[in-house]
Amino acid sequence: MTKLALAERVAALAPSPTMALDAKTKALISQGLDVVNLTAGEPDFDTPAHIREAAIEAINRGETRYTPVGGTVRLKAAICERMRAEIGVEYGPDEVLVSVGAKHSLFNAIMALTSPGDGVLLPVPYWVTYPEQIRLAGGEVQYVPIAPEHKNVLTADDIRRALKPNTRGLILNSPSNPSGAVIGRRELEDIAALARERDLWVISDEIYARLVYDGMDAPSIAQFEGMRERTIVINGVSKAYAMTGWRIGYALGPRHVIQAMANLQSQSTSNPTSIAQAAAEVALTGPQEPVEEMRREFDRRRRYAVSRIQGMDGLSVHEPKGAFYLWVNMAPLIGRTIKGRAIRDADDLALLWLEEANVSVVPGSGFGVPDHFRMSYATSLERLAAGLDRMESLITG
Numbered sequence: 001m002t003k004l005a006l007a008e009r010v011a012a013l014a015p016s017p018t019m020a021l022d023a024k025t026k027a028l029i030s031q032g033l034d035v036v037n038l039t040a041g042e043p044d045f046d047t048p049a050h051i052r053e054a055a056i057e058a059i060n061r062g063e064t065r066y067t068p069v070g071g072t073v074r075l076k077a078a079i080c081e082r083m084r085a086e087i088g089v090e091y092g093p094d095e096v097l098v099s100v101g102a103k104h105s106l107f108n109a110i111m112a113l114t115s116p117g118d119g120v121l122l123p124v125p126y127w128v129t130y131p132e133q134i135r136l137a138g139g140e141v142q143y144v145p146i147a148p149e150h151k152n153v154l155t156a157d158d159i160r161r162a163l164k165p166n167t168r169g170l171i172l173n174s175p176s177n178p179s180g181a182v183i184g185r186r187e188l189e190d191i192a193a194l195a196r197e198r199d200l201w202v203i204s205d206e207i208y209a210r211l212v213y214d215g216m217d218a219p220s221i222a223q224f225e226g227m228r229e230r231t232i233v234i235n236g237v238s239k240a241y242a243m244t245g246w247r248i249g250y251a252l253g254p255r256h257v258i259q260a261m262a263n264l265q266s267q268s269t270s271n272p273t274s275i276a277q278a279a280a281e282v283a284l285t286g287p288q289e290p291v292e293e294m295r296r297e298f299d300r301r302r303r304y305a306v307s308r309i310q311g312m313d314g315l316s317v318h319e320p321k322g323a324f325y326l327w328v329n330m331a332p333l334i335g336r337t338i339k340g341r342a343i344r345d346a347d348d349l350a351l352l353w354l355e356e357a358n359v360s361v362v363p364g365s366g367f368g369v370p371d372h373f374r375m376s377y378a379t380s381l382e383r384l385a386a387g388l389d390r391m392e393s394l395i396t397g
């Protein structure tokens, strides 16, 4: 039988390294097993009622046709207004592009800015999608290890050490998935100075910016002198408004880059769903209390989960200041044998926990750090407690 040859660009595309574990988790759940799933990358809350209503009203008004490729005039205005309120940077409607989720916004931005052979700096740990998108664009991924004493918070010194002659751009993600680290104003200012000095573009993924704790705020690098013209800010409604399934993300940046991204989008997906755009507009312009309510609940869970992990032998965590993940160091467990199984890395530990205790976390190999794992607290306090009990029971014998 003939087997079609694949194009080079997809043949080299790595499937998610956590897919096997993910498939196993789902298989166990579908067999009816009570698995505590701490792998979720999305809020466990429903989309607030007034946003759902807005979508139904949009359907009934007949807003079911093509919209402009880059988003409706009203949604773009709502995004500009919200960005002004949140990060204090002014953008006009021709400096905004609405896409099918923030992942799509990132794809458009990376494709628009990366030429084959260009180096793109990627701080470690990184969200799994970035390296693959950089490679799809023909770019060279240039990893930026963060010095351990910086506790997952990227600094200009870390970046300086990773620079190469072909470096053209930098991916920032604060608050970070997976570490939850938030880059403070002072560090960000130094990073901005370095970007200007080395003439780098910056893609700043701020999708978790509304989910910050302990009185932190998550500044945007676009706020700093001379940065608006070299930064593409990425954001969206998925995480803050519990709207992951609606697929609305957006990018804000210099007009010519946004135009290039819109051209790419016009020849691929065209406009994001009209109904989801109407809902996103109401999310951004309507009452913001639901965001605060969800944030407060995440914060409660965060504090609980951090204290539990800190009390477990062999595990440690730097308290995350944003997002809804704990990034846990399990290095002291390496070399131990638990239930007759040797633990060589977090992949082994995650598999052990899943098979022997029915609790699922994401090993760090996919994020570039095999002796860490990510656990999500986007689940109820009760389930979180049950998951942590199960984890603890195995590693304490």
Ligand SMILES: Cc1ncc(COP(=O)(O)O)c(C=O)c1O
Binding pocket: 041, 100, 101, 102, 103, 104, 127, 173, 176, 177, 205, 207, 236, 237, 238, 244, 247, 248, 249
């Ligand atoms: C850091 C980061 N950026 C972007 C996204 C994608 O968001 P969206 O669902 O809007 O595509 C995610 C989702 O997990 C994320 O963690």
